[in-house]
Amino acid sequence: MGHSALNWLLLRRSLALATLLFVIFLLILLPFKIDREHQSFVSFVKTKQITPSYIELLGKSLSLHDIIDFNKSSLAPFQLDPTRLMLPQGVELSAEEAQVLRYFDYLYSSKKTNAEDIFLYVGLYRSDAVYFATPIPEDVKARLINDRTSTNEFCQSLHYCAKDATPESLADGIVLSIPYQDEVTGKVILSMASPITSSSDPNHFIGDVIADTAFMTSGFMRNKHVEWQNTDYGTELVITTDSLWAELTPEFLFYSMTNHLDNMTSLTYKISIFRFIVWNLPLWFLLSIVIFFVQININRLRKLRTERQRFSEAMLLDAFTRTYNKKVYETTLFDVATKGHYAVICVDGDKIKTINDTYGHKLGDMAIMQIVDAMRGVFRENDLLIRTGGDEFVVILANCTFERALVLAEHLRQAVAERQFLNVLTVSCGAADSQDYANFEAVLQAADKALYEDKKNKQGSRKLEATR
Known part of the structure; x- marks a missing residue:
């Protein structure tokens, strides 16, 4: 066999062996990768599920405003803070709306329930007012007033107003928006709303208690891409590593895991197995090169051993009779x-x-x-x-x-x-x-x-x- 033909044979063997070892490596490592991503996803979902529970509790509590005695010493200090109120010009709050906002201040400041990393506020339908849980700068408030002329229009465009939600969506007491980019912070936000009604008339919607969560700021969402689509069961939010890999990866090379944020919104995390394979391809090339050179050296050692064996046998044999000496x-x-x-x-x-x-x-x-x-x-x-x-x-x-x-x-x-x-x-x-x-x-x-x-x-x- 010629030298080039031998090298070509060794190269094919090296590629075949490297591919086998690479597949074994992927089969061993991939379950660990998926398990790690699954744990991160579950942890992420848990943090996102705290907020809907808190908002639902606030909404149900605020719906009891009409049976609360606001003259009690515990509630008397809680008066409306003008720095946190965004009210359209020429519009005044009704007595009922004022009671709701005072009670909201009491519930939020009491720390009886708590959720972190959320931007919390109350939106009122009649007056189109917004009342924030914490003070906001005047320039931000002015910009919000300028850009968001109608709170009702804003929540309607994102489909999270309780008054416009379907009975199925309100069954669990929470409505989720689709992810959107906030005009002020530029962050991708997921808004969650719980209706504020009257204890005597549950069909009378006063407003919503709303929480905005920065959907993409957690460590889990770093370098990831989110899309949403309407399904027969509601809205599905789909998280992938990034849009390019989502387009390049065939559907059968995705590993998907799903959880629910509420009864109408599911969150699906799709791991691109194709991306995992491509990212590890340098290992395949390295294995191929190493195996190729190892095979070349082994082949040289075999030739050397054969030559030495022939030489040793020749040294042991009588040159004429070919018997031993x-x-x-x-x-x-x-x-x-x-x-x-x-x-x-x-x-x-x-x-x-x-x-x-x-x-x-x-x-x-x-x-x-x-x-x-x-x-x-x-x-x-x-x-x-x-x-x-x-x-x-x-x-x-x-x-x-x-x-x-x-x-x-x-x-x-x-x-x-x-x-x-x-x-x-x-x-x-x-x-x-x-x-x-x-x-x-x-x-x-x-x-x-x-x-x-x-x-x-x-x-x-x-x-x-x-x-x-």
Whole structure:
């Protein structure tokens, strides 16, 4: 395989593995991300749900104004504060409206109920007056008077006036506006209103107690976008990370969680899974690069290991016969072969010198290869065939008895003789096993002695035949 083709294969493998690891990472991390966002959303909703409960309580309390004794010592100090009253020119408050506002001051200042981070005021329908819970600067009041000529028109445009609300919307005693941008502060506001009626005539709407909450100022809403839409069940406010990701994310890659602000208004938080994936894509690129270079290094190490193994094997092999040389005695192969019971056969070619002298060294080398081929046919593949000299060999047979070694030695003699190479080639063999000897050197020495006896017997036999 070419270098460029190999790199391309490694790159594809790296991308595939990086993608798998990236998906596993997302599957592990995404539930934690969703759980954290869910906890933040629940905490945000809880803070927003405090205000409707407080406003509803104020509205119900103010509706009891007509049965309150305003001459009591506890209520007498609460007179209308002109700095907090925004009244159209030429219009005066009715006695009932004045009572409502005095009672509002009493309830708000008593701290019997409390809500934080809201802008609280009362809007009255007959006089079109607005009465704030806290003093406001004159310039702000002038601007409000100029921009908001009619409180009724303003609340009607945002659909939170109790007198114009449907019975279904008023069922829980609270009406929510749609989010809008305040003209004074420039903040996105969500207004909540609770009707002020008469205890004797609940259908007689005097006004609303209203709370404005800065919808986007909490830590949860930082860098988020809110939209609203009308549904069959009321108004749904949808919070997303930002409008761009909301447009880019397919619907199936949103994780949505919903809660209710009142009976007609639901708040849905949509988490863009697509945004989470894209934001973590640098990790995928990093994984791909790291895995690619790791694979390149692993591939180089494998090539180096293979080359070293080939070099080591070449150092252990006899260049001519491709059997092992004496260096094999220093390797693990030798240690494994001689660990348990084993046998050793010493092999020596007969008449090799005669063949070299008579036919030349080329045929002498061929005679040695005949012996090697015969040994490979007789012995097992895992037996160690070691060339120790020109025509001398040692065979180490792991897990082999002495009797079996004698049989194999005889098979080798027959195999070489049957080849009838130049009608003179034979081998002599000597065998021994490790049962009666303490170490390999002793076993080898015993096998070599047996080889000498085999050669001696053959020479004696040839002399006897010559005398005859």
